[in-house]
Amino acid sequence: MKKLVILGGGESGVGTALLGKKEGYEVFVSDKGIIKNKYKEVLIHNEIEWEDEQHSKAKILKANVVMKSPGIPDKTPLVKEIREKGISVVSEIEFANMFTNATIVGITGSNGKTTTASLTHYILKQELEVGLAGNIGDSFAKQVLEENHPNYVLEISSFQLDDIIAFKPHIAVITNITPDHLDRYDYKFENYIKSKFRIAENQTKDDYLIYDGDDKVITNHLENNPVQSKLLPFSLKRKIENGAYLDNDNIKLTIDNKQLIMPTKSLTLEGKHNVKNAMAASTVAHLLKIRKQTIRESLENFQGVEHRLEHVLKINKVQYINDSKATNVNATYFALESMDAPTVWIVGGVDKGNNYEELFPFVNEKVKAVICLGVDNEKLMNTFGNMVDVIIETQYMSEAVKIAYKVADSGDNVLLSPACASFDLFENYEDRGRQFKNAVRNL
Known part of the structure; x- marks a missing residue:
């Protein structure tokens, strides 16, 4: 045995x-x-x-x-x-995959993978029998055992990809690649990039790789390390022959001369990064023959993911936003980019070798106060101390929210977007997000 x-x-x-x-x-x-x-x-x-x-x-x-x-x-x-x-x-993905013949959509990336996976699953389930697993919900192995769907959308982390041997998704998606988890990759960005690209290493010419064509890290890697699969990039900046791009305020998606056009203003999710997530999800749906009308309606109805730019409550005309899932700088970049009002920013936790420089323009322009929520806030205090008038540190979520309540004026946002892992003060990012929401409801 x-x-x-x-x-x-x-x-x-x-x-x-x-x-x-x-x-x-x-x-x-x-x-x-x-x-x-x-x-x-x-x-x-x-x-x-x-x-x-x-x-x-x-x-x-x-x-x-x-x-x-x-x-x-x-x-x-x-x-x-x-x-x-x-x-x-x-990894579990490799093991479970040995016991299913399902069509697999595998989604990885430093940011956006949960939203893209959830949105893709939401569109597909309107017309197909499909499971959602991997880093999200019930484990893939358990679903293969109990439900054995003919299709799966898997959200896959680089750690899970490190331990695959034969696993290959029919459709792979790489949302973006920015420095993250470098502590696990000998602090070499190159190792982390290779790890993400393992999602495509077993693919053949009959498979597809969907990726952000504006992401230099991805496009450079593909130039030097070609893959077998058919490439379908998406872009906000340039016209794409095969793939998706932004034309005025419309997403235009072309695959083998078949075209789908969707207005971005009907998307329920806000922000440029969510236009990209919608492009990736629509491309998958189009490949799996979902009707155009279904794709459009799904993008109009999808409500988003818990702990990802989640609007919690408005109190005294101040909007409280839970982005606890932002565990790296790049995720917080998207959050700050989408703020359209003066923002009180709650940040901090376990720093994975963060470089906060790309946030400076947004902090100067949009952030009125910084609340550092972590065991060790020294780096944050040194980095942002001179940029904002108010910078305060605390080790309790309830206190962080009370301080934010005092500092925020009518029309402001209070944003929890930590840019760090949560393990110093919380069980995980979900626990951190729930504590934030409870503290806001208790105000």
């Missing part, structure tokens, strides 16, 4: 365990941290062997295949030892 060892007992780990068991593997789940009770119950109920707060090395090294959680770096001594023994290490 083949032995499957799973490192990490979270959503992807437990999903893989259930699928592995059904497919006839002997399964063992090992987590160095504490496995959440809801996951323990699933493992116990399904009679799957597990351990937490330790790794039993002797047992792990007997595996035929190891699925490691995307959160575990390759540099971990245990992972190195597993690889040295010649044991195959895969």
